[in-house]
Amino acid sequence: MTRTGGLPGRVLIGPVPGLLGIAAFLGAWEVAVRGGLVDDRYIPPASTVLVAAVDYLDDGVFWRAVGRTLGAWALGLAIAATAAVVLGILIGSSGVARRATHSTIEFLRPIPSVALIPLAVLVYGTSLQSTLLLVIYAAFWQILIQVLYGVQDVDPVASDTAVSYRFGRIARVRYLVWPSALPYVMTGLRLGAAVALILAITAELVIGGGGLGERIALAQSGGALDKLYALIVITGLLGVAVNLVMRAIERRALAWHTSVRGEVPV
Amino acid sequence: MLRGTLTMTAALAAAVLTLGACGGGGDDGPTTEGGKTQLTVGVIPIVDTAPIWLGVEKGFFEDEGIELKLTKTTGGAAAVPGVMNGEFDLAFGNIMSLMVAQDQGLPLKFVANGTTTSGQEGKDFSGVVVPKGSDIASPKDLEGKTVSVNNLKNIGDTTVRYVVEADGGDQSKIKFSEVAFPDAPAALAKGDVDAAWILEPFLSKAVAEGGTVISWNYVETSPQLDIAGYFAKNETIAKDADIIKKFRTAMDKSLEYAQANPDEVRAIVGTYTEIDEPTRAAMVLPKFTPDFDRDAAKLLGDAAVKYGTLEKAPNLDDLLP
Numbered sequence: 220m221t222r223t224g225g226l227p228g229r230v231l232i233g234p235v236p237g238l239l240g241i242a243a244f245l246g247a248w249e250v251a252v253r254g255g256l257v258d259d260r261y262i263p264p265a266s267t268v269l270v271a272a273v274d275y276l277d278d279g280v281f282w283r284a285v286g287r288t289l290g291a292w293a294l295g296l297a298i299a300a301t302a303a304v305v306l307g308i309l310i311g312s313s314g315v316a317r318r319a320t321h322s323t324i325e326f327l328r329p330i331p332s333v334a335l336i337p338l339a340v341l342v343y344g345t346s347l348q349s350t351l352l353l354v355i356y357a358a359f360w361q362i363l364i365q366v367l368y369g370v371q372d373v374d375p376v377a378s379d380t381a382v383s384y385r386f387g388r389i390a391r392v393r394y395l396v397w398p399s400a401l402p403y404v405m406t407g408l409r410l411g412a413a414v415a416l417i418l419a420i421t422a423e424l425v426i427g428g429g430g431l432g433e434r435i436a437l438a439q440s441g442g443a444l445d446k447l448y449a450l451i452v453i454t455g456l457l458g459v460a461v462n463l464v465m466r467a468i469e470r471r472a473l474a475w476h477t478s479v480r481g482e483v484p485v
Numbered sequence: 486m487l488r489g490t491l492t493m494t495a496a497l498a499a500a501v502l503t504l505g506a507c508g509g510g511g512d513d514g515p516t517t518e519g520g521k522t523q524l525t526v527g528v529i530p531i532v533d534t535a536p537i538w539l540g541v542e543k544g545f546f547e548d549e550g551i552e553l554k555l556t557k558t559t560g561g562a563a564a565v566p567g568v569m570n571g572e573f574d575l576a577f578g579n580i581m582s583l584m585v586a587q588d589q590g591l592p593l594k595f596v597a598n599g600t601t602t603s604g605q606e607g608k609d610f611s612g613v614v615v616p617k618g619s620d621i622a623s624p625k626d627l628e629g630k631t632v633s634v635n636n637l638k639n640i641g642d643t644t645v646r647y648v649v650e651a652d653g654g655d656q657s658k659i660k661f662s663e664v665a666f667p668d669a670p671a672a673l674a675k676g677d678v679d680a681a682w683i684l685e686p687f688l689s690k691a692v693a694e695g696g697t698v699i700s701w702n703y704v705e706t707s708p709q710l711d712i713a714g715y716f717a718k719n720e721t722i723a724k725d726a727d728i729i730k731k732f733r734t735a736m737d738k739s740l741e742y743a744q745a746n747p748d749e750v751r752a753i754v755g756t757y758t759e760i761d762e763p764t765r766a767a768m769v770l771p772k773f774t775p776d777f778d779r780d781a782a783k784l785l786g787d788a789a790v791k792y793g794t795l796e797k798a799p800n801l802d803d804l805l806p
Contacts, residue, residue, distance in 0.1 A: 260694065261671050344572030345527070345556060345563050427559035436559040437530055439667050441759030442686060 245269075263445045271449035285457075287430040288419050291347060292461070295354030296415045300408060303359050307366025308392060308400070317367070328364070332357035332418050336425055345428035350419055357418040358411035362404070369403025370396055402476060405469040412465045413458065420454055431457075515574050515721075515728050521552045522728050526715065527567045527576035530557045530757050532610070532685060533600040533713055534577050535750045536773050538757055540739025549731035557757070568593065568718055575721075575732065579713040581640035584786055584799045592719040595805050596729055597736035599715055600771040601778075604708035610685040610771045611703040611712075613645060616673050617695040621680055624700045625654030630679035633664035633672055638794045640712065640785075641682045644702040647788045651705065656792065670694065686760050686768040693767075706788075707781035712771065733806065737775035744773040777805045 245265045251257050252264040275281040310316045332353045343349040373396055381395045423432025431454055438447035515522050524546075528534040537555065540546055546553040556573065558564055564576040565586050577599055586593050603609045613632065615621045621630065627649050634641035646656035664672045669681040670691045682702065683691055692698060703710050715736060722729050743750050750773075751765045760768075779801055789795040 258671075258674070260674075340563050341566045341570060344567045344570055345558055346572065423559075425559065426563055427557055433557065433559055437557075438759045439665075440531065440559075441761075442667055442690065442764065443759035443761060446759055 261444070263448060267445050268448040268452060271445040272452055275446075275449060275453065281434065284429060284431050284434050287347075288416075288423065288432065289457075291350045291354060291422075291430065292412075292415050292419045295351045295419065296358050296408075296412055298351070299355045299358035299411060299415070300362055302355075303362035303407070303411075304366055304404060307363050308370055308396060311367045311370025311400075312392075312396065324360070324363070328360040330356075332414075333421060333425075336422070339422070340426055345426055347428065349426050349428065350422040350430070353418045353422045354415045358415040361411040361414060362407035365403040365407030365410070366400055369400030372403065373399045398476075402473055405472055409462070409465045409469060412461050416458055416461050515725055521547075521550055522731075523552045523554060524574045524728070524732060525554045525556060525572070527556050527558045527564050527573035529559075529564070529577055532750075532754055532758075532760075532768065533771060534757075535754050536599070536739040536743035537577070537715070537736065538753050539743050539746075539749060540735055542753065543739070543742060545735040545738045545742070546732070549735045551728070551731055551735060565591065565593070568716065575715045575717045577713060577715055579640050580711055580782060580785065580804075581643060581789065581794070583714075583716055583804060584789060584795055585638070587799055587804060588795045588797065593716050594719055594722060594803060595714040595716045595777070596722065597715045597733045597806065598711055598740060598773075598775055598777055599713040601712060601774050602703035602708065602710045603769065603772050604704055606701045606704050607698075608769055609701045609704050610688065610769050611682070611701065612688050612698040613648075613680050613682050613700040613702055614670075614673060614688065614691045614696040615680045615699050616676075617697070619679065619697070621699055624648045624652040624705075626699070627680055628654040628656075628658045629660075631660045631662055631677075633662050633669050633678040633681040635663070635666050635669075635682075637661055637663055641702075643785065643789050643792055643794050644706045644710075645682055645700070646792050647785075648700050648702050648705045652700075670696070685770075686764045689767050689769065690764070707778070707784055709778035710781040710785065711777050714777070740773040740775050779805065 248265040252259050252262055310320050335353055335356060339349040339352045343352060377395060377399075381391055386395065419430070420432040420435070422428075423430035424436050425432075427433050427436065431450060435447060435450045435454075438444075438450060515524050517523075526537065528537060537553075541553050541555065556567075558567065558576075564573070564578045565582065567573040568576045569591065575596060580595075583593055583595065602611065613624070613627070621627060624645075627645070632642075632645055634645070642659075642661045645661075646659065649659060650656045662678055664678065664681065666684055666687050669678075669683050670687060672678050673681045673691065673696065674694075680699065681691070688698070703712065715732075717729065747770055750770055751768075754760055754765055755762065782799075782801055782805060786795065786799040786801070790798050
């Protein structure tokens with residue numbers, strides 16, 4: 220909350236190096252293609268791709284595809300986050316449960332979500348559930364692991380204090396476990412948000428059923444290279460936007476965190 | 486240990502089941518409402534499926550009391566599972582894929598034809614291309630070379646093996662490598678493969694870029710070879726015989742209309758694919774005809790058994806309408 224008080228100069232400097240980096244990347248791309256370093260039959264120059272990307276801005280079909288992808292992303296992430304937070308707190312609060320589930324979690328977690336595509340197609344076909352299954356599976360573990368770490372990070376002194384004040388289960392979770400775990404939850408959410416977007420687009424690309432991934436597959440199978448690369452650039456921008464939003468949420472949710480810690484001598 | 490595992494499994498299963506309850510792939514069979522029967526058909530957005538899109542636009546399906554819902558599947562991967570789990574009443578698929586499915590015991594059968602080779606060498610939508618300057622001049626030269634196909638153990642490698650053998654070459658010495666059609670011209674130019682099996686619209690493009698077609702593999706296998714069609718579960722065909730018959734009537738009409746109006750085919754392809762106008766104008770179209778050619782299908786099936794793609798020769802009565 221105190222961040223808004225920065226110097227105006229810093230605000231200007233903030234995004235400038237990043238934008239310069241992007242400009243340099245686009246310039247290198249353009250030169251590489253125009254100069255014949257890369258065959259323009261397979262990669263169109265950056266300028267052509269940017270024109271194609273701008274053309275998409277007033278295309279209703281394109282925006283519906285974006286809506287489908289972001290819808291699957293948001294819904295999948297919400298379900299994964301809810302399940303991971305609830306299960307994470309339940310499991311993390313009990314040493315027995317933690318030990319009992321450890322090997323199962325370590326077994327299930329590394330299974331790549333894309334390996335579930337055949338299962339998703341068999342059970343849900345090309346419907347939204349197919350995409351959701353992959354998104355949820357990928358995001359769930361990222362968040363769950365962080366919640367588990369977060370729950371174990373409760374300060375023992377605070378924990379003992381809660382015991383002396385005879386906190387009930389609910390109060391313990393509300394005033395002790397949740398605030399301690401929140402920074403971890405936020406990290407988990409940010410990681411989960413990124414993989415959720417990747418999986419939403421992958422699922423649409425491989426299975427179909429709509430969304431940006433399907434547009435990419437269509438552009439590829441139609442040989443429309445400028446549109447293909449334009450869509451890839453757009454999905455990249457979407458990733459940046461998702462990350463910015465998640466970081467903003469993180470900053471808001473944890474605004475109290477450092478200040479509170481700073482004032483309380485442990 | 487066990488209890489924890491069970492809890493986790495139960496929780497996951499509950500999550501999956503909750504999703505399942507939201508609907509989706511479960512509705513079985515065509516549904517009738519207000520005199521119109523709704524049919525869902527899974528189609529790949531390629532030139533081959535132009536007649537069904539055209540048929541919807543021209544109202545051929547509506548005339549039969551069918552409300553057709555076309556769902557795009559990005560590849561063939563979702564077609565067979567989609568029909569098996571009831572998400573689609575019908576789907577578009579190639580004849581070899583269905584022979585393989587039947588070989589594995591899946592109760593599927595074609596209801597209507599989809600695409601057929603044009604039957605003309607030098608003017609078909611499928612060919613084997615070699616790059617400029619290649620010393621491969623005829624199919625038998627493919628012996629010992631690497632050829633790209635979009636899928637292994639399917640119609641591409643089977644027909645290529647067949648034409649190589651017919652030309653006097655040893656088909657067992659061909660190496661096949663999986664490359665998607667859109668990537669095949671690049672793989673060919675880079676020298677990753679010695680020859681590429683390519684379909685339109687990429688075939689015309691590869692030829693325009695200096696490639697040479699050394700085999701029109703579909704035509705050379707049989708000038709009457711049917712490539713793909715629309716299939717359903719045996720259960721649907723038996724239970725909803727009447728509506729399947731109406732679908733066939735409308736589909737046959739669509740195929741004949743598409744065959745008679747190539748310009749409309751080129752135009753409608755632009756509505757459901759990203760193929761640009763110049764490419765659509767230049768590409769060679771398949772033949773669209775209602776009747777399956779059994780002799781050509783038998784030849785393909787026998788070849789597939791010989792090359793190990795199939796365990797046993799397909800029963801054409803169970804496969805074709």
